[in-house]
Amino acid sequence: MSRPRIRAELEARASVFAALGDETRLLLVGKLSNGLPQSISRLAEGSALTRQAIAKHLRVLERAGLVRGMRAGRESRFAFTPEPFKEAQSYLERVSSQWDDVLARLKFFVEDEES
Template sequence: MTAAESPGAADEVAGVLVALADPTRRKLLDLLAARGEVSATTLAEGLPISRQAIVKHLAVLDAAGLVSCTRVGREVRYALRPAPLDATARWMASVAADWDRRLATIKRVAEAAEQQAGQSRPPAQ
């Protein structure tokens, strides 16, 4: 269980990664960050795609926990939810650190082996 901080973290992260992989979804998050609580129709005004498409994207973002919606009268306001993004950032940093560690170890071992080989026998490859 390397580079994992809490059980089930990988699951949460997976959803966030999928959600962030789409440029339209990133744009959407951008707009939400800029304008606070906004309805889907309002979001649609600033984008070249239909409201329905946006609703679907918002559903994905909601499933990833990156967004939450509250009903206000007949409209539905969507708002940012930074926590999962932060968690994913931490997860990613930890994975990167893990890789660095492993690569350093591998390099060290390789050098040791080469040293060893140089003293006893000709290079294997």
């Protein structure tokens, strides 16, 4: 059991959710999902945190694949990456519908007992 394929997917999924599990990073995702690639300094504007802190958060998002960084001259810009979001969404959808199925079967069983 627990084939490498499954383990790898589990690990990737956990790292995506972990990356999203921080308020600062959710705000960054909000900014990036909302427009074109932006530099670190730009993303740090208006934040209470330092530029280095923001840079660290961006690296976390990048390692999880949620964001893609590229150097452009003296600044490095980060862009939103939609795929992992869709993957995570489809996982949540599967979990929810799995639960719905359980409820449906339970309801059927209970109604069966009542008759």
